[in-house]
Amino acid sequence: MIEPIAQALDWVGIVVFATTGALAASRKQMDVVGFALLATATGIGGGTLRDIMMGLLPVFWITKPVYLVLCVGVACAMFFLAHIPQSRLRLLLWLDAVGLALFAVTGAEKALDAGAGPIVAIAMGVVTATFGGIIRDVLAGETPVILSREIYVTAAMLAALVFTVLSAMGTARPGAMMAGFAAGLTLRAAALHWGWSLPRYKPRPPREPR
Amino acid sequence: MIEPIAQALDWVGIVVFATTGALAASRKQMDVVGFALLATATGIGGGTLRDIMMGLLPVFWITKPVYLVLCVGVACAMFFLAHIPQSRLRLLLWLDAVGLALFAVTGAEKALDAGAGPIVAIAMGVVTATFGGIIRDVLAGETPVILSREIYVTAAMLAALVFTVLSAMGTARPGAMMAGFAAGLTLRAAALHWGWSLPRYKPRPPREPR
Amino acid sequence: MIEPIAQALDWVGIVVFATTGALAASRKQMDVVGFALLATATGIGGGTLRDIMMGLLPVFWITKPVYLVLCVGVACAMFFLAHIPQSRLRLLLWLDAVGLALFAVTGAEKALDAGAGPIVAIAMGVVTATFGGIIRDVLAGETPVILSREIYVTAAMLAALVFTVLSAMGTARPGAMMAGFAAGLTLRAAALHWGWSLPRYKPRPPREPR
Numbered sequence: 200m201i202e203p204i205a206q207a208l209d210w211v212g213i214v215v216f217a218t219t220g221a222l223a224a225s226r227k228q229m230d231v232v233g234f235a236l237l238a239t240a241t242g243i244g245g246g247t248l249r250d251i252m253m254g255l256l257p258v259f260w261i262t263k264p265v266y267l268v269l270c271v272g273v274a275c276a277m278f279f280l281a282h283i284p285q286s287r288l289r290l291l292l293w294l295d296a297v298g299l300a301l302f303a304v305t306g307a308e309k310a311l312d313a314g315a316g317p318i319v320a321i322a323m324g325v326v327t328a329t330f331g332g333i334i335r336d337v338l339a340g341e342t343p344v345i346l347s348r349e350i351y352v353t354a355a356m357l358a359a360l361v362f363t364v365l366s367a368m369g370t371a372r373p374g375a376m377m378a379g380f381a382a383g384l385t386l387r388a389a390a391l392h393w394g395w396s397l398p399r400y401k402p403r404p405p406r407e408p409r
Numbered sequence: 410m411i412e413p414i415a416q417a418l419d420w421v422g423i424v425v426f427a428t429t430g431a432l433a434a435s436r437k438q439m440d441v442v443g444f445a446l447l448a449t450a451t452g453i454g455g456g457t458l459r460d461i462m463m464g465l466l467p468v469f470w471i472t473k474p475v476y477l478v479l480c481v482g483v484a485c486a487m488f489f490l491a492h493i494p495q496s497r498l499r500l501l502l503w504l505d506a507v508g509l510a511l512f513a514v515t516g517a518e519k520a521l522d523a524g525a526g527p528i529v530a531i532a533m534g535v536v537t538a539t540f541g542g543i544i545r546d547v548l549a550g551e552t553p554v555i556l557s558r559e560i561y562v563t564a565a566m567l568a569a570l571v572f573t574v575l576s577a578m579g580t581a582r583p584g585a586m587m588a589g590f591a592a593g594l595t596l597r598a599a600a601l602h603w604g605w606s607l608p609r610y611k612p613r614p615p616r617e618p619r
Numbered sequence: 620m621i622e623p624i625a626q627a628l629d630w631v632g633i634v635v636f637a638t639t640g641a642l643a644a645s646r647k648q649m650d651v652v653g654f655a656l657l658a659t660a661t662g663i664g665g666g667t668l669r670d671i672m673m674g675l676l677p678v679f680w681i682t683k684p685v686y687l688v689l690c691v692g693v694a695c696a697m698f699f700l701a702h703i704p705q706s707r708l709r710l711l712l713w714l715d716a717v718g719l720a721l722f723a724v725t726g727a728e729k730a731l732d733a734g735a736g737p738i739v740a741i742a743m744g745v746v747t748a749t750f751g752g753i754i755r756d757v758l759a760g761e762t763p764v765i766l767s768r769e770i771y772v773t774a775a776m777l778a779a780l781v782f783t784v785l786s787a788m789g790t791a792r793p794g795a796m797m798a799g800f801a802a803g804l805t806l807r808a809a810a811l812h813w814g815w816s817l818p819r820y821k822p823r824p825p826r827e828p829r
Contacts, residue, residue: 227556230607232563236535236555247462252667254676256464257525264528278610318684325656333758338543338553343758345656346647353652397650400698437766440817442773446745446765457672466674474738492822548753548763 215298216331217242217270221277223339231278238274244331300383303328303358317363324359350390358383425508426541427452427480431487433549441488448484454541510593513538513568514586527573534569560600568593635718636751637662637690641697643759651698658694665751720803723748723778724796737783744779770810778803
């Protein structure tokens with residue numbers, strides 16, 4: 200019963216992130232092949248890096264190329280439909296929040312499955328959730344999302360942390376996944392709604408003349 | 410008879426891309442070590458990513474370090490000769506088109522050899538052909554080539570597609586490689602000559618007030 | 620006796636580079652999670668890429684997650700202490716030089732250990748020493764260090780070269796490591812102190828009208 204749930208969550212996450220990649224392509228007014236490249240890199244980038252670092256090779260979309268087809272399909276659809284969600288930017292940010300919380304949990308879950316300990320599982324959740332967006336921003340020549348947004352990486356970390364701790368305490372996988380997902384999504388949603396951010400580093404005057 | 414041909418095509422592609430990396434270094438007025446780094450990253454970057462994602466490790470240039478020597482040699486030569494092709498930018502763009510079509514075909518061929526299906530083979534052709542240039546642009550701090558150029562990724566995709574489809578239909582490898590190479594090069598050449606580009610995404614006015 | 624020395628050098632290198640990552644985060648006034656991400660990516664990025672390309676998977680910090688804890692610890696400490704080294708930028712550059720020379724030697728050593736030949740070992744030393752900084756600069760949206768600094772990559776190459784040549788000539792590992800480290804650090808230190816740089820590419824007028 201776990202497999203189908205994790206699988207379904209993965210699909211939703213990939214579609215959501217592929218959509219954000221296609222929207223980045225629309226902001227740059229790329230052609231349809233540019234849409235396909237950015238959507239695919241964003242949708243599968245985080246999971247690809249996770250698989251590479253864990254040594255789970257070949258990476259997941261090579262054994263299941265349907266993921267590629269899915270990302271390209273999303274890109275083609277968005278090429279004609281991007282003007283709709285663009286007028287609903289708020290909706291898009293919420294979908295992105297869903298993808299972030301989803302990938303943080305499924306990323307951590309795959310790491311645990313592969314035998315990793317809790318620290319590595321949390322790190323893999325964060326990598327899976329954030330790296331697709333980082334690749335998207337580098338390819339599109341935009342400011343990396345990790346620099347500009349309030350409470351973003353932190354929400355991914357919270358989702359992976361809650362899932363991993365609950366799993367370690369013996370909670371059944373589906374329950375731990377739902378709890379982690381809910382925690383990460385709630386934090387990111389609150390940050391979006393109320394503009395929450397963590398305190399930032401503030402330079403102080405040097406203690407002595409240079 | 411296939412091996413030597415694929416091998417020779419690979420060498421030509423690496424030399425061509427290493428040359429474009431060295432030319433990027435010359436635009437940034439780097440020193441000779443910067444030339445070597447950019448030439449090497451551009452020449453072997455796409456194939457390295459392909460090997461990593463396919464799980465063909467260690468990557469190809471670790472078992473055959475002569476590829477590294479070749480890229481560094483190209484870099485040293487270009488450090489003294491870059492002023493010549495710079496005055497022949499047109500020639501360089503054509504060489505780059507040759508490299509793009511070559512790597513798309515050899516990248517797809519290595520994926521098929523490793524047991525991949527047609528979709529993955531096409532994706533690997535595109536990755537091999539385009540990623541060296543992406544790495545070059547990120548390292549040199551330039552706008553990624555995939556954003557600025559007309560019909561570039563598309564030509565790589567066509568080359569890989571033609572090769573893969575012909576191979577699947579039973580055409581002998583050398584013939585399929587030549588046909589894919591010719592198709593990709595022709596499309597890119599036409600795009601260079603007549604300024605062809607695919608239609609780009611054009612934002613439409615939002616359907617409703619935000 | 621070699622293992623503990625190589626191990627200790629590795630720890631020092633990771634702490635030094637994690638510190639430079641945290642300082643980049645402080646320049647961008649990120650929050651503490653941003654500090655952790657940049658410090659970790661900078662501290663372990665070079666070694667991660669080396670392990671991936673060599674096929675030494677899963678990468679080193681997955682089997683020894685204490686490296687992650689170390690980087691996050693450095694990030695948290697720097698979040699409160701970054702104003703101190705900021706007033707001692709000179710000191711920081713020297714620490715960075717130490718890390719560069721260390722990683723060039725330990726990176727080449729791991730490659731030799733894994734059975735690589737001398738050319739690949741030198742390349743791996745350079746990759747390990749420089750790639751963490753490249754990742755840091757890309758994530759922080761700064762000009763890649765390899766573009767802006769005088770004699771930087773070259774010092775890494777010298778350290779790896781000296782170590783590798785001495786090892787090939789039969790020198791005991793600890794001696795070869797110390798010699799390589801000293802050579803790389805001295806060159807970089809001299810470049811910092813006297814502003815040394817290699818001659819840069821200077822465009823010449825074209826030989827013929829374009």
